[in-house]
Amino acid sequence: MTEIIVLFVIKKIGIAVAGETLKLAKPLLANKAEFKKAELVTALPVNMKLIKDELEVINAFLKELGMNGCKGEVVETWVRQVRRLAHDMEDVVDEFMYVIGKNKERESRAYVKKIIKKPKPLFSLDEIATKADRINRQLMELSKRLGRWTQPILSGSSIPATNYDTEQQLYLPGHDYSITDAELVGIDKNRQTLIESLCLEDCSLRIIAVWGMGGLGKSTLVNNVDKNEATVSNFNCRAWLSISQSCRVHDIWRNMLKELCGKESREFDAENMSSTELKVELTKILDQKRYLIILDDVWLATDFLKIREVLVDNGLGSRVIITTRIEEVASIAEDGCKISLEPLDNHDAWLLFCRKAFPKTEDHICPQELQQCGMDIIEKCDGLPFALVAIGSLLSFKSKNNKDWRLFYNQLISEIHNNENLNRVEKILNLSYKHPPNHLKYCFLYCAMFPEDYLIHRKRLIRLWISEGFIEQKGACSLEDVAEGYLAELVQRSMLQVVARNSFDRVQCLRMHDIVRELAISQSKKESFCTIYDDTHGVAQVGLDSRRVSVLRCNNDIRSSIDPSRLHTFIAFDTTMTLSSWSSFIFSESKYLNVLDLSGLPIETIPYSVGELFNLRFLCLNDTNVKEFPKSVMKLRNLQTLSLERTQLLNFPRGFSNLKKLRHLLVWKLVDATYKSLNNWESMEPFEGLWDLKELRYLNEVRATKAFVAKLGNLSQLRSLCITYVRSSHCVQLCNSLSKMQHLTRLNIRASNEDELLLLDDFTLSNPLEKLELLTVNPVARLAEFSDLTELRLTRVYTGPWLYFRANWFPNLNKAVLWDLQQVKQIFIQEGALANLHYLHIDSLMELHDIPVGIEFLGSVKEAYFTRMHSDFVRNLRTGKISHIPKVHWSIQGVSADLTELANLPGASNRTNTNPEWRILGGSGWVFI
Template structure:
C-alpha cells in the first residue's frame, strides 16, 4: 500500500505545478525575500517537478517489488522511509496550495487592506521552498541508500512472496477448512440445497455458485460436501482448484489436469504442455466422464468464462461448484443454482462460539462466570456498526480519494466505487432507500480486522481504544479513529501528522483532544466530532487551512468564531440537530462548499409544522456555486430570487415559504438542471403554496410539499411533464384531528396529516 501514498502526492504535485496554479503563484515568487533564499524560492516549481519525476520512478519500482514478491527487512524499512517522505511532501504541497489560494483570495478583497496589525502568516514561501529542497535531497539519498544495502534486483535473487494464507494464521481466524462435522453450525439448509443441486435429474452440465462476504464459510460448506464420500462417489473424477486473483490460466488448466488424472496419469505430462495441449487433453478427459470440479474463491467473471471453455457438457450430469464474493461471478451460474450465504443468526453464532471455545466441556456448555464475556466476543464478531452511504462518500471526497471522471460528479464516481465493493461482497448492504439506492452498510468483522491491521502497518490510519489501558498509537499515523477515550489522547498521538480525526466515543470530553486538534493538527482534512458535549469551537479552528469535512451533528454548538471564514477548502459542513443557525459575516468566501446541512430540532414529537428550525440565509449564500446539498434553509425574498444561481444543487430543503415567495421560487427552480430531491415547507398552516407554475428541466426522484397547496399544483407543468417519473411523493397539510371538521378548518387539537403519503408512485 506504500505506492498509494506515493501516487497520492504525485497527483497533488501535478495539480500544484499545473499552469493555472503557477500563474497565480508567479507574483509570490517576485515578492521581496531574503537574498539567500531568492534562488530557492524561484526554483520551487522546478524542485517540485523533479520530486514528482523521482516519485514516479519510485512508484514503478514499488509496483515491481509487489509483482515479483521481493521481500526483506531492509526493503521494508526503505519502503517505510519512502512513505514517510511522501507524507512530508504531501504536507508541503498542501502548504503551497494554501499560500497560492490565500493570495488569490486577498486579491478579491484588495479593498480591505486598512488593518492596524498584519497577522502572522501560517506558512511562508521561504519555508515551503526550504522543505521542498530538503525532500528533493532526501529522495536522491533514498535511491543511493537502497543501492548500498540491497542486492540489485537484476541479480535474479528472488524471495517468494509471503503466502496470504500463512499470514492469515497470525491475525485472522477461520482459514482452515478442515473442520469436524460437529463444529459446523447453521449450514444445514444450505448444505441440503447444495446436495440437491448436485443430484438434479437434469443430465446437462450445471454450474452452481456459493457466494457471499468473506468469512461466512463458503469454502467450509463446499468442503463439507466435497469430502463426503457418498456424494463424491457419484462422479467418475473430481478436482478442487483454488483460483486466486493472480492465477494464470495456464496454471489453472495444468492443475486441473493433474487433479482429474490423479495417480492414474496415463503418461500425461502436464508440466510440459502448452495451453493448446492442455485444453485438448482436458476436453478429451471431461468428454468421457461425469465430473465434479470445485473452483474456490473466483474473483473475476472473465476467468470463470475462460475456464468454462474447457468444461465439456457431456450429458452425464457433471457439476461445477464455484465459491466467490463477487456478484458478477455468481451471476454466471444457472437460475436456481445460486446459494447466497448470510451471517449466522444470534443463536447459531453462540453455538459455534461455544463449540470452538469449550470443546471438552459437556455439550460445549459455557461456564456461567464466562457467559457475559463470551457474549461480548460473539457480539464483536457481528456486522453491528452502521455506515451511512452519504457520509462515507463525503469522507472519501474530503480525503481526496475520488478523481473526476468525465462529466460525472465526484459523488457519482464514489457511489460507483461503493456499488463495486458491494458487488465484490467486501461490504454488506443493510438497507436501501425507496429508490433502491444503498442507504447504509456494514463491514464484516474479518475484513475490518484485516483493514485495521494493514492500515496500521502502512501508517495509513489507526484505532484508539484505551478500554484496557494506555494505547500507543504510531507517531506516523495520518488518521485516528477514537473508539474509547478515558484519558488524554495527546500523550500517544503526534497531532502534527494527523489528516483525519474521527470521534466515535460520544462520552469523550473535547478538552482531552481540543488543544492538539485545533492548535497543532494544522493539516487536518477531516474532523468528525458528532455527539460530543461541545458548546464552543476554538478560534484556532481557522488555522485548519486544509479542512474539507467538518461534522458537529448532535452537539450543543451555538455559534462559530469569525475565523471559520478562513476554511477556504471546506467541502462538507454538517450541523444537524445543533443550536447553530447563523453564520458570521464572510462565510460566503467558502466557495468550495458542496454540502451544507444545518437544522435545529425544537419538537421531537413532530406534531407541528415547524418542529425544526432552519438556517437563516446569509449574505452571498447564493454565490456558493459548488453546493450540491442545501438542507435546510429559510426562504427570504432576497434568497429566493437568487436561488437559481445554485445550479449544481441536487438536494434542496427550503422552509418558511410564504405565498409571496412562490412565483420567484418556481422561476429559480426552473434553472436547476441537476435537482433530484426537493422539499418545500410552508411558513405556517395559513400560507398557501402557490406552485401552479412549478416546472423543472428534469424529473425528480423525491418531492415533499408540506403546507396548503393551491388547486392547480397537481396540474402544474412539472406534474404534467414529469409526474409519472416521480419515485416518491409526500403531500402533507395542516388539518383538524376532528373527523367532523373539513380539511383546513381550525381545531383545538391540530395535527399533520399525510394526504399523499410516502410511497411509490
C-alpha cells in the first residue's frame, strides 16, 4: 500500500511546482539577500522536481513488487524507509505552500493595513530548502541501496512470490472443507432458494448469484447444493471453476473444457489450444447439453462477460451460479435469482461454534464455566461462519477450562495473525482489501479508526475523507459526490456493512465487521497509516511513526506514546479525557494537523495557538462547552469543515469570512430537549461576509437577517441550507435568493414564531429538491410542484381544517412527517397520490379523530407512526383500512382509560408495560409491546 502515499505525494509536488505556484513563488525565491542558504533556496523547485521524478520511478517499482507478491524482511525494510521519506516530503510540500500563501497575503494592501508588526512565520524557505535537499540525497541513497540489497533477492529464488492464485488454492471447495454437511447451520432458507432457482421450469439460461462478504459461506452453500444428486442429476454436465482476482479468460476456458469433458479431454490438447479454438470447442459442447457451470469468487463483472461468450443459451434450462463479494457482479443475475448472504444470528452462531468446539460432546453442549467466554468469542466473530468454524475447531483441541479459553480470547486477534490454523481467516478476509483500486484503500482503512461496533455516519465520514485529501475532483462532480461514490463502492464490495439508509436510499450509517476492523487496524499500523490508542488494560502500544491517532480510551498522558510533530489527524472518542493529557502538545507541536475532532470533550476554551495549525481542514467541537473562538482562528485559511453542533458558540470573530475554503459550516445549540417549542434550537448569527464564502456546500443553521437574506443568493454552491427565525418581511427576498441556487437539494425553513405567516408563493428552484422541511408555511398544493422530493416534513405549517393530497402529487416521496398541525380535522388522499411513500408519521394532530380518507391507497407504505393522537383516532385504526401496512406504531396523547378498551380489540395480545404510551400494531393483527 506504500505506493498510495508515494502517489499522493507525487501529486502534491506536481501542484507545488506547477507554473501558477512557481509564478507566485518567483519573487520570493529571487530575493537571495534574505536567505542564509541562498543556493539551496534557489534550487528548491529543481530539487522538488527531482524528488518527484525519483518517486515516480519508485512508485512503478512498488507496483511491480505488489504484482509479483515478493516478501521478505529486506524488501519490507526498504519499503518502510520509502514510506517515511514520502511522509517527510509531504510535510515539506505543505510548508512550501504555506510560505507561498503567506507571502501572497503580505503583498496585498489589505494585509499591510491590518498588520502593523510583521508576524514571525512558522517556516522559512531556508528550512524548507534544507529539508528538501536532505530528502533528495536520502532518496538517491535508497535507490543505491535497492541495487545493493534488494535486487539480488528479487532476482533470486530465496523469497517465493505469493499471489492470489497460489494462496487461493488452499481454500477452494473440495480441497479443504473443515465443515461437514451435517454441521451446516442457518443456511436452510438460502439453500432452498438456490435449489428452486436451479429447478425452475424456465428453459432459458439463468444466471444465479450468491453474494456477500468474505467468510459468510458462499462457496460452502453452493458446494452443498452441488453435491445434492437429486438436484443436479438433471444436468448433463457440470463444472466448478475458481476465478482469481487476476482472471485470465483463456485459463478459465481451458479448465472448463477439462472439467466438462473429464476423461474425454484426452482427445483435446487443451493446453496448446488458442482462445479461439477453446471458444469454438466449448460452444459446440455446451450447445447440445443442459449444463451447470459454477464460477466461484468472481471479482469483476467484465470478467464474467468475457467468460460468458461460451455460455450459450440453448433453451435446455442450463444454469450458471456465480459466487461473489461484489454487488455489481451479483447484479448480473435477475432479482429473483440473487441470494444475499448475511452473518448468522446469535442463536445459529452459537450452534455452529459449539458443534466445532465440542464435536465429541453429546449434543455439543458447552460447559457452564465456558459459556461466557464462548459468547464473547461469538460476539467477536460477529456471525461470520468461516471465523466461527476456524476458531471453534482450534478450541476443540484445547483444554476445557476457563483460564485457557480466556487467555485465548484475550489474544484472539494475535492468534488470527500468527496461528497457522487461523491465519487463513486473515488471508480470506484480506483478499477484499488487496483487490480494490488504490483510491479506496485509504478510505477503507480510515473506517478502522472508529470504535468497535460504532455507527459511522455517512456525512461525517465523507467530510473526513475530503479533509484528508483522499478524494479527487472528477469533472463537474463535487468532492462530496465523488466521496459518496467511493462509499457506495466499499459497500458494494462487502467491505462495509450498511446499518440504515435514508429516504433517498443513500447510506445513512454503517459499520465495520469486528474481525475485519481488527485486520484493518493491523494493516494500518504496519503501513504507519494510523494507530488506535487504548490504554484500558495498561500501557497502549502506539507507533511513533503514525500520522493519525484515534483515542478510544485514555487514562494516562498520551504524549509519551506518539510523536506530535508527525501527527496529521487526532480524533478523540474518550469523552472523559483530561485536558492535560492532550492539550499540551496538540496546539503547540502538531503543526501539520489536517483533522482535529474533539467531540464531547469537557473543554470550554480553545487556545490562541490553534491559529498555528496552518494545515487544518477539519475542526469538530460538537457537544463541547466552547463558548467563543480566539481571533487567531481567522488564520485557518485551509479549513473546509467546521462543526459546532450542540455547543455554546453561536457568534464568530470579525474576519471569519477570510476562511474562503469552508465547505461545511454546521452550527446550532439545542435549547429545548422536549421539542415542544417551534425553535428548539438556537442558530448562528450570520457574520459579516458569510455570503462571500463561495465554496460553502452545507450551511446549518443560520438566523435570517435582512442583510443575509438579500445576499444569500451569492452562495450558489449550497447543497443544504437550514435558515431559521424567518419573518414575513424576508419572504420576497428569500424567494429571490433561493431561485439563484442551482445545486440546492435540501432546504429547511423555520419561522421566527408560531404566529408568523410566511408567504413563499414566488418560491422556485432550478434544481429539483430532494428534502424539504417547513415550519409555519401554508404548504401542500404549492409544494406538490416539487415532483422530485423524497422527504417532506411539515411542522405547524397549516391552520386550515382539511389537508388534501391529490392524484399524482409527490410521486417520488419516500418519507412524510406531519407534526402538530393543530387545526386539521381531516386528511384526504386520492388514489395515485404519494405513490412511492414508504414511511408515514403523523404526530400531535389532536383534532384529527378519523384516519386519513384514502389511506388504503398508500400501498407502498412499509411503516407508519401515529403518535400522541386522540383516542378516537387510535380506536378507528381497527377499521381494517391499514391492514396492508406491515408495521404501525401508535400512541395516545396523555394517559387514557381508552387503553383498556383498545387492549381488548379482536386479535390483541397485551402485557403490562411500565411505559404504556408506545404501542406497535402489526399488519396481520394487533401486537402490544
